[in-house]
Amino acid sequence: MRVQDSRDSGPNSRLAVVLVNTRNPLNIGAAARAMSNFGFFDLRLVNPYEAAFREAVSGVGAGAVLASARVFNDIASAVADCSLVVGATGLGNRTPQQALHRLERAGRLMRRHLAASRAALLFGSEKSGLANEEISHCHWLLRIPTRPEHESMNLAHAVAVCLYELIRKPSEARRMPEEAILASGEEVERFTRLLEEALQLSGHTDYTRATGASEKTHRLVRRLALREHDIHIWTGMLRQILWKLRNP
Template sequence: MVLENIRVVLVGTSHPGNIGGAARAMKNMGLSRLVLVDPQDFPSEEAVARASGASDILESAQVVATLEEALVGCRLVMGTSARNRHIPWPMLEPRECGVAACEQAGQGAQVALVFGREYAGLTNEELQRCHFHVHIPSDPAFSSLNLAAAVQVLAYEVRLGWLAAEGLPLKFEAVVEAGDEPVTADELESYFVHLEQALVQIGFLDPLKPRHLMSRLRRLYGRSGVTKLEVNILRGILTETIKAARGEPHKRGSTDV
């Protein structure tokens, strides 16, 4: 419900491909409400093509004539601005924007993220209809962002804000297989005994002149964070290596790991 309360407003978009790119960026981050203010070319097949599977957002997009119509019912409005303005205005960084949007939307408020024209952004008058201006800190030597890219940046920050508010992880957790927990000290010690036997058997380690080989291998495995399952795989390899060195018959292929 939080993300449904956040709308993306594109003002005076001249290129339909940017509308499609913005729709794709929105869908990537779970946003679905798109409002278009006086677009020059919409609906458009090019927009659909650039949406790359987010055509449902284009189909449900609201098209209005003025920014005032686009902002009806909104309690928080944040407009993107790449330039310094003569009139001081409260400024937010993208991360602050994402947090503020989710906080207000979580309380049931309607929130708008407003983006201006590709060639000129939002006018001063339009920016004054926003409660906050949002500045994306791009490289000053090449600061102009593509419209869809700007939407992606803020949509991503909204996504982070929403995940944090919901207490959800910011990354996928790896599926832990049985035996994929860290190996114990005694299990690792048994592996080292097995490894040393195999190295002696194949002639790689001279037990009379071991030098520091096993110490270095211990240090290597100590850094790797090896798991029980991985140790079992390695020991299986060692067993077959020893058999091969002795000329004993051994199985070909690996077990199901």
């Protein structure tokens, strides 16, 4: 069962990913692929280094994103229809005038905005990120929480991580998985008896003659949390072993 394609509506459709002064067409292709993976389709390029970006080969499966990508001469035109402009940046040595939010919080603020309005997320060139002039178009900045010692991310990695944060569902982190169907007490008991028989027949006397051996074996088997499907397989294996022990 497939969920409906989210291309034409919803919060994702209100976000424009804007790549500024990107030098490498492969990075444009890779960013487009990450966009397509996470359901974002509005790619805008400001002054890309190579007009041949449409030939970007690494954009596996990202054809739709690249085909509809638009090229602009400056940031102002690229973000003209957006009421929020956010810049992705390493902090570097700059002390930005704008507020700088960690990605976790930035995602929250952007999701809130995208619920009703258009926003742009700007990424600077591979070499130097967003320049100060470019940053001046932003309402605020976001920072991916990388190590200070190695802050600079690959451009498409940064796009992928930011978009993941935007589609991330906090509730999923707390969702309990579908309960595995565990074997019934009767099945576990039958398996345990067979195991005890196998231990005795095999002469594992250190274990079977110790005080409380039976209780220990019961607890040991319970801790396996055997599933209904699996216990039949285990029981079959044990029966076969028992047969061989009795008929050597």
